[in-house]
Amino acid sequence: MESTTARARKTYAKTVERRSAIARAALDVVLEKGHRALTTSEVASRAGMSETAMLYHFPTRDHILVAAMELADQDSRTLLTHEFLGSEAEKDEWPPRALASLSSEEVAVTRLFFALSAEAVNPDHPARGFLKDHQERAVAEFAGGIQRRQHEGLALPGLDPQAAARKVVAVWSGLRMQWLINPSFDVASEVAHAFKAITGQQVMEAQRRIAGVISEL
Structure with missing residues (x-):
């Protein structure tokens, strides 16, 4: 039995x-x-x-939409994990273009994400837990990427990785929202440029160039 x-x-x-x-x-x-x-x-x-x-x-229908969004998020994370976590191929253009360009390729999912984001400000909406977890993971992963780049000399050493990561996530979300309304710009390039500005990559690159010139004198 x-x-x-x-x-x-x-x-x-x-x-x-x-x-x-x-x-x-x-x-x-x-x-x-x-x-x-x-x-x-x-x-x-x-x-x-x-x-x-x-x-x-x-x-409810809202619960079903959240389930769809969770699955889409899982699929995209599987696709991007190797690049997102800092592959050598993407070291000079982190975050990977795929991280931003995916939004352009899957417009329907991106629209769903922002529709649920708007609803998640209500404490009792089923999307709230998903969005909270999503944001926390995104910040943690960006912070990890920033820390790695600090060790590689590609980000300002005195930068607070968590604070910088929150700014990156905010810019990333804001640019995707703008792109949905007016897709007249390259969102991937804008995200990459913002990331470099927030982490001070241009400053670190300039310092390395100066150090290289001095070493040759």
Whole structure:
């Protein structure tokens, strides 16, 4: 006879599988049609279950949109991890252009992100927890990148990595928002330029050039 623990594990696995299917179906709708066109009935149909069963896992449309955004965030983090964490190929142009250009390629996801960001200012909105975690991860990862560049002599040594990272995240978000409204500029280049200005990369590069000239005298 199957034990209680075994049954519980099967139930948990089935729940995870269903939630994943719903999130993937919702993200597919967002990518194809945009988040405003998403309906619970279509997501349920694509996920292969009844709407009632789907709403058991995600009680509202907002919860479903958050699940789609979480999945998109996970996908993009998987794609960008190698570059984002400081590959040699991107050392001179950190953050990687892919970090910003992804916003241009996946406009529908970026629109969803900012729509949820606006709602997340309300304490009871389901997006609040996701956005809080997302911001904290982004700041921590940017801060880690800044610290590495300080060790490499590519960022000001006296810079507070956390404070600088918060500024970078703010600029990154603001530029993407501007781009959504008026995509007449290269957001990737603007993000890279802002990052260099905030971290003092130009100053460090100038100092290295001066030191190189002095060493040759």
